[in-house]
Amino acid sequence: MEAIEAALARALSVDPATVRARWRDSEGAGKASDVGQSVVLVGDRALLVDSGASGFQMRYGPDVRIGLDVRMPAFDVALWQHDGRWQWVMPVDRHRREWRMRLLIAFGIALVLSAAPVWLASRRLSRPIMALASRASVSALETEASFPLDGPEEIRAVARAMNDMHRRLAEQAAERFQSFTAIAHDLRTPLTGLRIRAECMPPGERERMVADLERMGAMIDDMLAYARIDRQGVRWERVDLVAFLRAITLDRQSIAQPVDFRPSVSSASAQVDPLMLRRAIDNLLDNAFRYAGNASLDIARSGSAIHIHVDDTGPGIPENHMEAALKPFTRLEASRNAATGGVGLGLAIAERVCTAHGGRLHLQNRSPQGLRVTIVLNPLDDSLHAHTPKA
Template sequence: MKPLSILAQVTALALATLLLAFALCFAVVIATPAPKPLRMTIGDAVAALQGKPGRNFTLDSGVAPPSGPGIPQVETAIAEALGVNPSRVHARWLGVASMARQVGQSVVLVGNRALLVDSDDEGLRMRWSGNETFAADTEMPPFMAWYQGANGAWQSVSPVDLRLAAWRLRMLIALGLALVLLAFPTWYAARRLTRPIQRLATAAAGSALHTSHPFPVEGPREVREVGAAINAMHTRLADEADERLKIFAAIAHDLRTPLTGLRIRAEFMPPTERQRVIEDIDRMADMTAELLDYARFNHRPLHRECIDLTAFLADVAEGRRSVAQNVEFHAGSDETLVLAESAALRRAIDNLIDNALRFAGDAKLSIEHRPGYVDIHVDDNGPGIPEALLQEVLKPFSRLEGSRSRETGGAGLGLAIVTRIAASHGGAFALSHRAQGGLRATLSLVME
């Protein structure tokens, strides 16, 4: 069964998230009891005015009571509890509706009037009279009270509505629970969506023209279509590169015959011209071979094998010294294993040694280890390269001078070939200046 498209998966995830969030909130509303009406007593107001407000009341100073009718019964009860004249007390309902208690005395608001309700096993008895007074512990709807002290300053007490505090806490818990429950499925869905894209990006980073269908065709429909389209494009590019390489190889091969003929004819030329013509012909043949090698190194697949780099470099240096070339090798360890193609690696090392010998007359090979990589250094004591040109000379056909002479650097492809060989092995190539003078060429390879 093919996976759903990205649009379908994102839509399903969004709907599932909303459904779970609403279900949790609905469960909190249904499963938890409703908050009780806000109630307070005369005793609460008196305690707050006496400087002992609880956590559910606030006490303010310097605020005069509003004009208009108050609550005579509440004002009388507060004045009696404080032992002051009722004219120094003022109270106003806060307009919060409430129901009577099942047992005991309650006050129910009817408009701006207060109805005193006595409730017991025999039923309800309601009383209304301007002379009725409220007991100190009678629960009643919330009100705000003002008291004028001996110095004439007013103090006010008002309740803090904490009825919904528990519900707010429950809603926060529900939201937190929703986040916890949704975290894993959301992460899993995002992982399923992004994994094919990550694999596609990894394949693109490591793809080459010689690989066959390197891009995976998997995952959601949109990603599969992208993978198939990239594979088709890759095939077209590879076919075009094959065609161009075949044309170039044919041209290079066909040039060898006339060059050989010219080389033979040059032997019969006058001695004064013979050597110059022979050198020109040899330079043309070498440049053609370099161009063909440069094209092939980025196109053909590598045939890697496990190579003991210490023994490999020792053999290269020994071969150079056997023809009287000043090449030294300093082994850093007894054995250093890398996974590489022997012919390509030898070509890269030979190019670096040739450059060192050409411009400095000597070359020193060494090995340096670092986590996951091994660096092959080729040092010389030559004049070096200007700092601004260290990266420029790594590009194809880039040279420090433009003569194209074999004695001064050829076609400018040697370092470009080394860069391609390093990249094809998953490594890197760089040039740097030595502290004691001269140039250092570093070829980095992945350790086995």
Template sequence: MLILATLLVAQLVSFAVVWAVPSPAAPQMSLLDAVQVMGGRAAAPLGLRRWSQANAPAGVDNDWMSAVAAAQLQVPRARVRTVWRRTPDPAVVQVQVIKQGQLLQTGPEQRATVEQALLLPGLRWPAFELAVQQPDGRWSVVGANHSELLQWRRQVLLALLAGAVLLAPPAAWLALRLTRPLRRLADASADLSLQASAPLPMEGPHEVQVLAAAMNAARERLRGQAHDVTRMLAAVAHDLRTPLTGLRLRADSAPPAQAARMVADIERMNAMIEQVLDYARGELEPPVLQPLDIVALLDDCVQSARGRGVVIIATLPAELSWHADALLLRRALDNLIDNASRYAGAVELRVARVGQRLHLEVLDRGPGIAAADRQRLLQPFQRSETSRSRDTGGAGLGLAVAANAAHRHGGELQLLDREDGGLVARLIVAP
């Protein structure tokens, strides 16, 4: 409605200016100037122009002016026509000639002739055309250097300019009213994720509010579907533990060589199931943020990793408290440490407070991750090509578990190149 109203006002302003402002009349002309231009004098300085055409100008010939012009140009009267572009009132013409003729009085008994009055330099008429037929039959015409089409174009441009000036403030207000809510909606949707709980802002015009409501509803539906899939995945992983336990018992009765391979496969499957369950817990269980000693948590992770045979060096401060979910951070760090150990052997752990955020970094000297694969590997069940082997392959959930933990803490997981080679997995935790 606002756009339609704006267009309607623009049209009304244009029509009003076009019809209210009268078109400027053509400049007045002097018969003496027209005769002189026809005789060869330059036309432009006098505000006149000269052209040639096939036919005589249309209109009623003015006998007085044509006779005077024929006499001055020394051509037959029949070959001269003087036509008003807009016929003036004849009475006004006669009065004006008489008044101009009276100015030529040189004595009480002598009056100017009409011919003399018509040739006075000061006697100017509304625009007319003086035409003389040439020997070849064409007509040479002298008229005012004035274009009604040009004046009409100027008037239309004036109308458009006036409309633009009048409509600029409401148009700017309308644009801001539409774009500000859209910009806020775009900024809010840039960080949109299934884990985010804050709804998108529903403000501004009705259409923008409908869009925000549709996006909020779509996110809720997708979140519900994702949770359903995660619950199903967790249930399947949990149920797989029972047959694996039976296989483990049967493996003990198998020949030693085969039993060792069976036990290794079962342990590998158990590890993958545990990763799936960790991911499902991180997706389904809400974070429990509470004050905790980060240094004690990291030291526990280091000791547990060393118990698993991981070579790890930790650079930890003396004390550092933070609000976080200890279980989520522990799962994330264990996965990052195991990933680094699997590909690089030795692992380094660092922690630092940067502004209002906590940086937990797991560093290694392994082959690293190509920049094109980093965003993809943060998604569940994604593995790099170097993890396809039996020794290093996994379920592709380690980085997804860590990324989910970071998101639950209002941060993110960054995979960066380490100076002199290797990878830095930086887990950022917001307060």
């Protein structure tokens, strides 16, 4: 090993005494190359073999100078450190390295070959799951329970359970709705009796009782209308919305409620449910006259959407109450009095009508004061024909 230690010391420019080397017995005696120099271990002696076309020559002893590029058996080497310890360096097991490379190549090939089957299998498995999610996103208690029974048995079992759950919930909701409507209808009989008896009251008391009874009847009507919107379905009909809003304006003016109607378009037609849309607009106008004493109507076009605006000059709605105002049975602080307080369903009914038409209801405070409520309708066909009037 002296020759190897000397060669390493020369390469590292250190004292040969600080370098130690030892053969790795597991690697065998080594093999001489056909051309050039190589080291062969014979017993404890390292022989330097010079091979060429004319044969080979072996040398050994302290005068033999071994280069770093000479082929030789595997060995360990240690270098003395300044802290008095030896730092050992061992060669990598080439057999183990070859097996690692083979395993990596095999894993890569298996990954490439299995990618397409795994992708197809995952798509086949995810397709019925996506179908369930898509159906669940549009499902409601009023719709049929039709979650698709596709895919593996486990997914079909989930779909069957969801269909059963949907049917149970729909039956429970139907029972509650029937109970609610029965109670509401039964209340009309005593209200009618009270109205008749109110006529026998002294003049001052009679007007107050009649007003209270009318408010109670209006609340019952609102609750029935809110509950029936989702159940009665939309009865689509092509309507000229400009003429439709003009008729509403004339009806309001006939009961001393002057509505200012100045349409931004000369004509606009769409598929709507006239009764449902009329109920929504009447609720918005009632709110405008209740809180502001005035109202104005407008209809405009924004791209393919139709915007019906109901404006007033009242106090408006605080920005942090906009979302709450659309919830059913919600009354803002300003409406909690005998003159204006309702059951809190006016905006909720209008919002549900917009949702049934595939649109939305938008609230916005006006400047310097007032409120703008916008019914946004999004026709799904080419039924919209709006033209800006000529000046």
